[in-house]
Structures are given as C-alpha cells and as structure tokens.
Amino acid sequence: MSQTPHFPIYMDYGATTPVDPRVVDAMVPWLREHFGNPASRSHAWGWEAEQAVETAREQVAALIGADPREIVWTSGATESDNLAIKGAAQFYKGKGRHLITVRTEHKAVLDVMRELERQGFEVTYLEVQPDGLLDLEALRAAIRPDTILASVMLVNNEIGVIQDVQAIGRLCREKGVLLHVDAAQATGKVAIDLATLPVDLMSLASHKTYGPKGIGALYVRRKPRVRLEAQMHGGGHERGMRSGTLPTHQIVGMGEAFRIAREEMARDSEKARALHRRLVDGLKDIEEAYLNGHPTQRVPHNVNMSFNYVEGESLMMGIKGLAVSSGSACTSASLEPSYVLRALGRSDELAHSSLRITIGRFTTKQEIDYAIRAIRDNVARLRELSPLWEMHQDGIDLSTISWAAH
Amino acid sequence: MAYSQQVIDHYENPRNVGSFDKGDASVGTGMVGAPACGDVMRLQIKVNPDTGVIEDARFKTYGCGSAIASSSLVTEWVKGKTLAQATELKNSQIADELALPPVKIHCSILAEDAIKAAVEDYRKKHA
Numbered sequence: 263m264s265q266t267p268h269f270p271i272y273m274d275y276g277a278t279t280p281v282d283p284r285v286v287d288a289m290v291p292w293l294r295e296h297f298g299n300p301a302s303r304s305h306a307w308g309w310e311a312e313q314a315v316e317t318a319r320e321q322v323a324a325l326i327g328a329d330p331r332e333i334v335w336t337s338g339a340t341e342s343d344n345l346a347i348k349g350a351a352q353f354y355k356g357k358g359r360h361l362i363t364v365r366t367e368h369k370a371v372l373d374v375m376r377e378l379e380r381q382g383f384e385v386t387y388l389e390v391q392p393d394g395l396l397d398l399e400a401l402r403a404a405i406r407p408d409t410i411l412a413s414v415m416l417v418n419n420e421i422g423v424i425q426d427v428q429a430i431g432r433l434c435r436e437k438g439v440l441l442h443v444d445a446a447q448a449t450g451k452v453a454i455d456l457a458t459l460p461v462d463l464m465s466l467a468s469h470k471t472y473g474p475k476g477i478g479a480l481y482v483r484r485k486p487r488v489r490l491e492a493q494m495h496g497g498g499h500e501r502g503m504r505s506g507t508l509p510t511h512q513i514v515g516m517g518e519a520f521r522i523a524r525e526e527m528a529r530d531s532e533k534a535r536a537l538h539r540r541l542v543d544g545l546k547d548i549e550e551a552y553l554n555g556h557p558t559q560r561v562p563h564n565v566n567m568s569f570n571y572v573e574g575e576s577l578m579m580g581i582k583g584l585a586v587s588s589g590s591a592c593t594s595a596s597l598e599p600s601y602v603l604r605a606l607g608r609s610d611e612l613a614h615s616s617l618r619i620t621i622g623r624f625t626t627k628q629e630i631d632y633a634i635r636a637i638r639d640n641v642a643r644l645r646e647l648s649p650l651w652e653m654h655q656d657g658i659d660l661s662t663i664s665w666a667a668h
Numbered sequence: 669m670a671y672s673q674q675v676i677d678h679y680e681n682p683r684n685v686g687s688f689d690k691g692d693a694s695v696g697t698g699m700v701g702a703p704a705c706g707d708v709m710r711l712q713i714k715v716n717p718d719t720g721v722i723e724d725a726r727f728k729t730y731g732c733g734s735a736i737a738s739s740s741l742v743t744e745w746v747k748g749k750t751l752a753q754a755t756e757l758k759n760s761q762i763a764d765e766l767a768l769p770p771v772k773i774h775c776s777i778l779a780e781d782a783i784k785a786a787v788e789d790y791r792k793k794h795a
Contacts, residue, residue, distance in 0.1 A: 573706055575732040579671065579679060590706055590732070599706065610704035647685055647736060649710040649728040650703055665702030 269583045271629045275470075276419055276447065276564060276620035277587060281515070282472040288518040289474065292511035300508045301499065311510045318517025325520040326445070326464065327455035328481050334500045335508055338478035339446035340370040342465035343413075345480050345504060346442045347374045349490030350411050350463065351383055354440070358408030362386045364396055364415070364425075365605040368444055371413050392607050393556035394423040402433060411440040416448040420589065420602040420618060421555030422564025424452060431460030440488060446470050446478075450523030450530065451561045456481065462488045468512070472623060473519030477512035480504075530623055531562065537621050537630050538562035544634030548641055550654070552612060554603055565619045568603070568612040569637075571651040572644045577617060580640030584633055589616035611650075611660075671733060672767035678737035683744050686726040688712045696790025700781045707731030707775065709739045711782035713746060713754070715790055722746045722754055727782075734772040738762050738779035751787050 272280070292314060300315045302308025316330070323330040336342045351361060363375055365387050375385045386404045390396055396414060405412075412434055414425050427443055434441040445454065446467035456464065464481035468474055482488050482503065496505030523530075542565060545551060550570035566589075569577065574590030589600025590613070599613035608616075619633065645651040650660060671679070687710075688695040694715050701708040707730060714724040725743040729736045741762060746754045762768075762776035 571730060573731050573735075576679070576736060579733040610706075614703070614706040647682060647728055648730040649699065649708055650730045652687065652728060660703060665704065665708075666700065 270585050271583055271632060272585045273619045273621055273625065273629070273633060274585045274587055275622035275625075276422075276618060278469045278475065279472045279622055280624060281469075281474055282519060282522060282623070284522060285473055285515050285518045289511045289515040292514050296510070298510070300510055301497065311508075314510055315508055315513050318513045321517035321521040321524075322466065322479055325449060325454070325524045326466070326481060327457045327459070329484060332456075332481050332484050334480045334482055334503050335513055336478045336480055336504055337476055338469070339368075339444060339465045339467035340478075342467075342478050342480040343368070343370040343442075343444055344374050345490060345493050346463040346465060346482075347371065347411065347413055348378065348493055349503070350440055350442070350488065351378050352491035353489045354410040355383070358406075358410045359383045360386070360406050360409040362388065362401065362404050362409060362412040362439075364388045364390060364413075366390050366394060366418055366420075366602045367413065367415055368419055368446070371415070371444055375413075390605055393559075394418060394421050394554075394602075394606055395556055395559060396425055396430065398426070398429055398433060401430060402437075405433075405437045405439055409437070409439050411442060413442040413444070415444040415446075416454070417445070417452060417561050418555070418602065419447045420564075420600060421566045421606070422447075422560045422620075423555045424448075424559050424561060426559075427461060428459060435460045447561070449520065450527055451534075451563055453527070456483070468516035468519055471519050471523050474512050474515040477509060477516045479516070526623075533623075534562040534621060534625075537625055537627065538565060540627065540630050541565050541619065541621070541634065544630070545637060548638060551641075552608075554606060554608065554616060563621055565621075566603075566616060567619075568608065568616040569641045570612060570615055571648045571654060572615050572641050574614055574616055576644055577615075577637070577640055580644060581633070581636040584619075584636055586620075587618045589618065590614045674741075674766045675734055675737040675768070678740040678766070679733040682727075682736060682740040684724075684726050684740070685728065687728065688714055688724075688726055693717075693793060696786040696788075696793070698782045698785025698787070698789055700785055701731070701735075701778055703730065707735045707778060709735065709778055709782045711739060711742065711779075711786045713783075713786045713790060715751065717794075720750050722749055722751070731775065731778075732772070734766065734768055734775040735778065737766050738768075738775045739782060741765060742779045742783055746783060751790065754783055755787050757783055 298307025298311040300311040319330040440462045442463040444465045450471040466479040552568045554566040574588030603613040699710040712726045727739040729739045759776040759780040
C-alpha cells in the first residue's frame with residue numbers, strides 16, 4: 263500500500279536532497295542534442311546554451327531578490343565560500359587584514375579562514391549562545407578599524423538555527439565591514455530578499471534545494487559594488503570572477519530547482535512545520551533527551567537531538583531503516599565529536615549522543631511515525647546495554663568520576 | 669561504512685548483557701574508556717575461587733556497534749579460561765574475529781583493556 267514506508271527512509275536532507283524529477287527532466291536535453299558551449303558566439307548551439315544559462319541566472323536571482331548580473335556560477339557552495347572570502351580578503355587587504363566569523367560555521371568557511379591566517383590575515387572566531395545564535399553585541403565588540411569582512415551563515419547545517427542576518431548586516435554596514443552569508447541550507451526554506459537584506463556576498467548551493475550536485479552560485483552585490491580577486495583564472499568567464507566552461511545542464515538544473523523552490527516554498531515549509539511538530543512531539547518525552555539549537559528561530563526541516571547515555575553511531579545502526587546523521591565522532595574521520603554542538607556548550611557526551619534528522623519535500627507522515635517508533639525502541643534497547651544509563655539510574659553523577667581518557 | 673556480519677550479529681544479539689554485584693568477592697569488575705571519548709565498557713567476571721577459572725561474565729557498553737560487539741565477544745571468550753589465560757587475549761584476535769576496519773581497532777583495544785582491568789580488580793580483592 264502507499265501508506266507503507268519504503269526502506270530505507272531518507273531523512274538526511276541536510277546532507278543532500280534528492281533531485282526533483284522535474285529538474286532531471288529539464289536537464290536532460292542539455293546533455294543530449296543541446297550540448298553547445300554557452301561561450302560559443304559563432305553558431306546556434308552556443309546561442310541556445312547561452313540563453314538557457316541566462317534564464318537559469320534569472321531564476322536563481324529571483325529566489326533571493328537579486329539582479330541576475332549579481333549571480334556568478336561556481337561548482338557549489340564550498341567554491342562560493344572560497345571565492346567570496348579569499349577573493350574579498352585579497353582585494354581589500356590594503357584596507358585591513360582582519361576577518362570575523364563564527365565557531366559554528368561550515369568547514370568551507372572555517373578552513374578558508376585558517377588558510378587566510380596562514381597568509382597573514384587575522385581572524386576572530388565568535389562564540390555563539392547556548393541556543394546557537396550569535397550575540398550581536400559580541401559581533402559589535404569584535405569589529406575593529408581594520409576589519410574588512412564578516413562571514414555568518416544564514417541557516418546552520420547541523421542544528422538548523424537561523425541567524426539574524428538583517429541585524430548583523432545592518433551592523434556591518436554601519437561599521438563599513440563587508441558581510442558574506444553562506445545560504446547553502448537556507449534556499450527554499452527561508453525567504454531571502456537581497457533588495458532589502460544588507461548582505462554583500464551570498465553562497466548558494468543547488469543540491470540542498472533539489473537540484474544537481476556540482477553546481478552553485480555566488481551572489482556579488484553591485485550596489486554598493488563589491489570587488490573580488492578571482493581564484494580561478496582562465497577564459498575570463500563570469501566577468502572574470504570565475505573562469506571555466508559553464509556546465510549548461512547543471513546550471514539549467516539549478517535554475518529549475520530554484521524556480522520550483524520559489525513557487526513551492528510556502529507549501530514545502532507548511533508541510534515541514536507539521537512534520538517537525540509531529541517528530542518532536544513523538545520524541546520529546548524520552549527521558550534525558552535534549553533538543554539542540556534554538557526551539558523556534560530555526561528551519562523546521564532540521565531536528566537535532568541528543569539522547570543521553572546512548573552513543574550516536576550505535577543508535578544509527580539500530581534504526582537501520584532510517585538514513586540520518588550523527589554528531590558522534592565515530593561517524594566521521596576526525597575522531598572529534600561535533601564542533602557545532604560543542605560550541606553550544608554541550609558536553610562531549612551529549613555531542614557523541616546526537617542525531618540529526620533532516621526532512622524535506624518528499625518526507626511523509628508515515629515515515630515520521632516509523633522514525634519515532636524506531637528511535638524510541640532503540641534508545642530504550644541501547645540504554646539497557648549502557649553502563650552510563652545504569653549509573654544514572656543509580657543516582658551516580660558521571661561528572662564526579664575520573665575517567666581514563668584514551 | 670558497512671558492518672561485518674559478526675559485528676551485526678553481536679550488536680543485534682548481544683551475549684551476556686548485565687551486571688554482577690560489584691561487592692561480591694568472586695566478581696572482578698573492569699570499567700574502561702570515557703564518555704567524552706564516545707565509549708565506555710564495563711566487563712565483569714565471576715571467578716571460581718578454588719580453580720581460578722572464570723565461570724561467567726557480563727558486560728554493558730556505551731559506544732558504537734563495534735564497541736558493543738567487541739565487549740559482547742570477549743564475555744564469550746573469557747568464560748572457561750583461567751585468569752592467566754584471559755589476560756593473554758590480544759586485541760588483534762578480537763579485531764580479526766569481528767573483521768573490524770582500521771578506524772575501529774580502538775574498540776578491540778578497549779575490550780582487551782577491559783579484560784585486564786577486570787582480572788586486576790579480582791586479583792586486588794584477593795591479594
């Protein structure tokens with residue numbers, strides 16, 4: 263029956279989304295007969311490809327309230343972050359060498375900042391509040407006369423909180439600091455209007471919004487104009503900011519995905535809100551379960567929860583019908599638990615015990631109900647196996663024990 | 669990462685889960701690891717005071733599937749062994765039996781440490 267969930271159930275939309283079938287259909291002709299290079303000026307193959315690229319540019323610009331001329335195609339949000347931050351830092355380094363970002367940013371921002379530190383820039387990494395939000399006063403205090411750029415993400419990829427980019431942007435404007443915003447997780451979930459939002463550079467991804475992987479864009483403000491030093495040199499494509507032959511089919515896919523996102527955002531969001539409520543209601547009465555991130559200033563597509571005394575990877579192994587992710591170190595190569603959860607002041611234990619469930623356009627109520635049952639059953643089962651749970655039941659305060667770290 | 673059949677089997681049907689009374693003179697308890705590192709194993713052995721043979725074992729583990737499987741496996745392996753034989757168990761035997769990938773070798777090391785700690789605890793009680 264259509265009521266029965268298919269296995270495994272995908273609830274890792276924060277990692278990537280399925281490509282919407284309408285997007286796939288729009289892309290295919292640009293791989294088959296319409297294979298031209300959009301930079302070819304001498305024949306119809308080139309002209310039609312260029313037309314398709316420009317239509318997609320308008321579609322991407324429309325979702326974020328930008329001018330199409332402010333959109334630069336890249337290979338994805340990571341490249342957009344690199345181009346925005348390195349490009350601005352290098353162009354404006356005569357003005358100053360200080361940059362500001364936040365501890366909970368994506369690695370594509372944090373690692374770029376680390377690289378710039380190696381190149382002689384100074385970077386301030388701001389702490390967040392326990393709810394994951396940035397304190398505006400902390401930002402104000404960090405801005406110096408030689409600060410050239412701040413980078414703050416709109417929607418956090420791990421915990422789903424929405425930063426107040428409007429207020430952050432106003433403050434940056436007032437102080438003459440450029441603001442870069444990584445919006446990879448925000449498009450199609452949060453209304454963005456760059457006509458009123460004081461943001462200078464914005465990174466966009468296609469594959470988090472039902473488009474294909476391997477394509478993204480960087481918004482570069484024209485008024486007041488923002489200048490960047492190119493990071494990829496070659497044929498001078500994208501007004502010299504990013505050389506490389508444009509992948510027409512990918513661009514068409516991102517354009518179509520963003521067109522759909524604009525048209526269906528209200529419906530998608532309403533559905534996500536209802537599913538979010540159902541999921542949280544189904545899990546919140548589990549003893550020693552903690553929601554991570556601000557409860558309301560967030561996108562409903564993300565539920566990040568820690569189930570104390572149960573290790574995240576073992577929980578994922580138990581709920582094997584569900585594709586989710588965890589902040590546990592065991593799920594990554596780094597051997598460190600989630601740095602985002604630790605930045606919220608969560609203990610290492612709670613970071614190891616976290617589950618990130620991200621839902622989206624194709625998630626159903628039946629799948630949510632299955633997830634609730636699977637998580638509840640496995641948390642209970644694994645706690646029966648957990649010496650920490652037994653100690654907790656016996657009233658032993660785990661923080662009083664001196665553990666042998668290994 | 670795909671789990672081996674052996675790990676899945678121990679994870680889904682863990683052997684000898686539970687606790688003995690820590691205060692019992694015939695019981696040795698070893699607890700190793702740390703919550704902050706993402707794994708804690710508690711292994712308990714029950715020893716026949718006349719023969720010095722481990723007659724029973726129990727475990728509880730907070731950790732990933734490989735950590736649970738490693739500790740479940742050693743509860744089976746130590747049964748029927750003398751204390752000296754038990755301390756000769758090597759982590760590489762555990763890792764081989766469970767087909768642990770390199771990133772999970774630390775789980776087998778922890779299980780070996782747990783046996784040693786449990787035997788040590790029993791010996792201390794009878795020193």
